[in-house]
Amino acid sequence: MSRCNLQLNQHLQQAMAHRCQQMDTRILSWGLASPALRALLSLNINTVEDLLSYSRKEVAATHGMGDTGMQKISAGLEALGIAWD
Numbered sequence: 001m002s003r004c005n006l007q008l009n010q011h012l013q014q015a016m017a018h019r020c021q022q023m024d025t026r027i028l029s030w031g032l033a034s035p036a037l038r039a040l041l042s043l044n045i046n047t048v049e050d051l052l053s054y055s056r057k058e059v060a061a062t063h064g065m066g067d068t069g070m071q072k073i074s075a076g077l078e079a080l081g082i083a084w085d
Contacts, residue, residue: 022046030076036069048080056084 020028020037024047027040039062045051051059051073060070077084 016041019046024048026076026080027051030072032069032072035064036066036072039064039069048077048082051077052082052084 016038019041023037023041026048027045032040039059040051042064043050043054043059043062045054045059056070056074059065059073074084
């Protein structure tokens with residue numbers, strides 16, 4: 001099982017670690033950096049299906065989501081055979 005390595009202050013660490021453990025292992029396998037993972041969690045994205053309910057533009061505009069994160073997400077979805085608009 002993939003691990004989620006978010007670096008947070010102690011106050012938030014336990015809550016975010018719990019949320020991250022519930023995240024779809026397919027998303028965790030994409031190797032997203034902590035800011036990108038936090039961006040997904042801020043949108044309540046835990047599964048690929050949750051992700052697909054947002055447009056590419058909406059996810060890209062989220063604080064913490066950069067070009068590299070978007071590239072990894074796109075490549076991960078492509079590997080699953082999923083087109084994302």
